[in-house]
Amino acid sequence: DAKTTQPNSMESNEEEPVHLPCNHSTISGTDYIHWYRQLPSQGPEYVIHGLTSNVNNRMASLAIAEDRKSSTLILHRATLRDAAVYYCILRDGFGNEKLTFGTGTRLTIIP
């Protein structure tokens, strides 16, 4: 799986938008961009994924750069429950289904 680069940690104020960046300069044409998050003492949970176009769901939005070498996960209005480690992962559309995790970004929400 291609490698991603994320900041180790970020802080944001409660009820404000949060933009979590991810760089994936070696992404291939068949790689999907997946985001998972891991709340304290829980297993990772799926957040969102995309291939080329921006995506929205009830949890978040995913903005993908035109050249696909970077993406941003957007939490529109952060709550204390959004404090977690966020993982950006590339998955080959024609390869194994497994997820290869990096160290992610630890998001702290300030009340």
Next chain:
Amino acid sequence: EAGVAQSPRYKIIEKRQSVAFWCNPISGHATLYWYQQILGQGPKLLIQFQNNGVVDDSQLPKDRFSAERLKGVDSTLKIQPAKLEDSAVYLCASSLGLAGGANVLTFGAGSRLTVL
């Protein structure tokens, strides 16, 4: 929809003892994964099953770790004998096994192992 069930949630053993973890995936999910997560790191895949066959076990320390998925449903992961460095959270996940990169994994809460 019921989630991925794992047990036990916590286990403390001494080194050289054995331990087993159990996982019940979401009904109908063909693919099952075991991950190891050491404190401060992201999860690392140990083994992946498709129904009851092994797809990937390249990172499983086969001299001490074993896993099986009988009848393509439940799975057990065993460690024998345990070492201090096996202290970690063992996560089970399952997925429908859809083709393409859109496949989504659902994780259980994990089993935390402490080896003394």
